[in-house]
Amino acid sequence: MPGTPDLSLTIYRGTTEIGGNCVELRAGPTRIVVDVGVPLIDSRGELFDTRSLKGKSKQSLLDEGILPNVPGLFRGDLHPDAILLSHAHLDHSGFLGQTQPRIPVYASEGTSKMMLAGSVFANGEEIPKKRFRKLQPGRPKTIGDFRVTTFPVDHSVYGSSAFLIEAGKKTVLYSGDLRLHGRNPEMAEQLLKALKNQTMDALLMEGTHLGGSRRQRVTEHNLDEQISEQVQRAEGLALVSFSPQHVDRLMGFLNAAKNAGRTFVADAYTAFVIYLVHRQLDLVDPSADEEIRVFYPYYFARKRRSKLHDMFRPRQITLDEIRQNPSDFLMMFRPSMLDSDFHGKLPDGATVLYSQWEGYLDRQDWQETERRLAASGGKLVPVHTSGHILEEDMVRFVREIDPRVVIPIHTLRPERLGDLCERVHRLENGQAYEVG
Numbered sequence: 272m273p274g275t276p277d278l279s280l281t282i283y284r285g286t287t288e289i290g291g292n293c294v295e296l297r298a299g300p301t302r303i304v305v306d307v308g309v310p311l312i313d314s315r316g317e318l319f320d321t322r323s324l325k326g327k328s329k330q331s332l333l334d335e336g337i338l339p340n341v342p343g344l345f346r347g348d349l350h351p352d353a354i355l356l357s358h359a360h361l362d363h364s365g366f367l368g369q370t371q372p373r374i375p376v377y378a379s380e381g382t383s384k385m386m387l388a389g390s391v392f393a394n395g396e397e398i399p400k401k402r403f404r405k406l407q408p409g410r411p412k413t414i415g416d417f418r419v420t421t422f423p424v425d426h427s428v429y430g431s432s433a434f435l436i437e438a439g440k441k442t443v444l445y446s447g448d449l450r451l452h453g454r455n456p457e458m459a460e461q462l463l464k465a466l467k468n469q470t471m472d473a474l475l476m477e478g479t480h481l482g483g484s485r486r487q488r489v490t491e492h493n494l495d496e497q498i499s500e501q502v503q504r505a506e507g508l509a510l511v512s513f514s515p516q517h518v519d520r521l522m523g524f525l526n527a528a529k530n531a532g533r534t535f536v537a538d539a540y541t542a543f544v545i546y547l548v549h550r551q552l553d554l555v556d557p558s559a560d561e562e563i564r565v566f567y568p569y570y571f572a573r574k575r576r577s578k579l580h581d582m583f584r585p586r587q588i589t590l591d592e593i594r595q596n597p598s599d600f601l602m603m604f605r606p607s608m609l610d611s612d613f614h615g616k617l618p619d620g621a622t623v624l625y626s627q628w629e630g631y632l633d634r635q636d637w638q639e640t641e642r643r644l645a646a647s648g649g650k651l652v653p654v655h656t657s658g659h660i661l662e663e664d665m666v667r668f669v670r671e672i673d674p675r676v677v678i679p680i681h682t683l684r685p686e687r688l689g690d691l692c693e694r695v696h697r698l699e700n701g702q703a704y705e706v707g
């Protein structure tokens with residue numbers, strides 16, 4: 272019947288792994304793809320490195336099963352009508368550069384900004400201007416037979432979204448990555464409120480924490496207090512390591528610096544992220560404000576001079592200045608700076624506040640950082656909370672959405688959702704599912 276197309280969905284990757292999300296939805300002749308993520312782990316069990324894609328043909332990446340085999344997404348004539356990106360993390364967006372350039376890309380403005388920053392500083396891909404279609408919260412967009420409405424959600428990267436996807440009378444909610452214990456719990460509340468009277472045929476629910484070890488509930492506000500306390504307590508140079516695209520975390524460190532009477536020293540990457548969002552979020556302007564200084568790490572300083580080099584020049588600080596009064600500063604740090612900038616020697620008694628996934632601590636560069644810290648009387652202090660929804664919040668979220676089926680995604684333990692919720696429907700990668 273015209274006007275009431277059937278809606279089907281296929282998860283190409285993500286049914287039994289964390290990361291690599293890629294979902295195709297079909298209604299009538301229209302096809303949209305939600306997220307084009309790289310896997311978090313490669314076939315050797317190591318962290319996936321996007322640099323490993325360089326120099327390989329798309330066909331060989333498809334043959335090796337690295338690219339998901341979505342018809343026309345990477346090559347071929349019949350390409351999907353749109354790509355939707357829920358957020359800028361590489362496990363949701365990292366294959367964008369491999370997709371066919373004629374496919375338009377729908378995302379929030381925040382996601383496009385974070386991807387721009389990632390492309391300049393972190394081997395990421397930006398969304399090309401010609402392909403970018405901005406999604407604005409609460410303003411539905413029509414894409415062929417689909418209607419897509421975006422909701423901002425709280426996650427560990429600025430600009431994250433959930434998508435309500437409708438075709439005819441069928442409705443699907445794609446949670447993206449989200450949490451209820453972040454800086455903006457009202458985002459999820461608004462989403463739940465907006466969908467209160469809506470029948471939901473299917474909910475694609477992120478399940479990163481399904482079946483994991485029980486975690487203490489640490490909200491981003493609890494963490495702000497821990498961070499402030501640690502920065503107050505630090506005696507020498509306070510260093511901090513986290514993803515600058517996690518702007519909610521960044522705000523915690525900016526505040527902690529202020530409270531402790533220290534000056535925040537952004538590296539060029541962090542300064543650029545702050546610059547991109549400072550108006551919306553009422554943050555300091557790293558190209559002008561006295562409260563902030565900008566350090567040019569060796570890899571950035573030696574790059575060909577660009578607008579960025581000039582933009583932050585008025586606030587630039589050198590390591591000599593920092594070494595003279597180390598206890599005046601709270602400074603962004605990453606292990607690559609150990610040799611290239613600190614020449615192997617951290618100032619005595621430095622504290623590194625480690626604010627990201629604990630798994631990275633097993634990497635050789637972090638092990639080396641810990642050794643050098645210990646050698647100079649310093650220490651590493653973990654201060655972190657997850658960007659993903661906790662099990663108890665998942666139960667509440669699913670109950671309030673009250674979907675006909677809930678489909679786990681972005682999880683190693685999809686079966687666990689069945690212990691927590693009713694009407695769970697598990698899919699295999701590549702298996703088509705008729706919605707409703």
Ligand SMILES: [Zn+2]
Pocket residue numbers: 358360363426427448
């Ligand atoms: Zn994510």
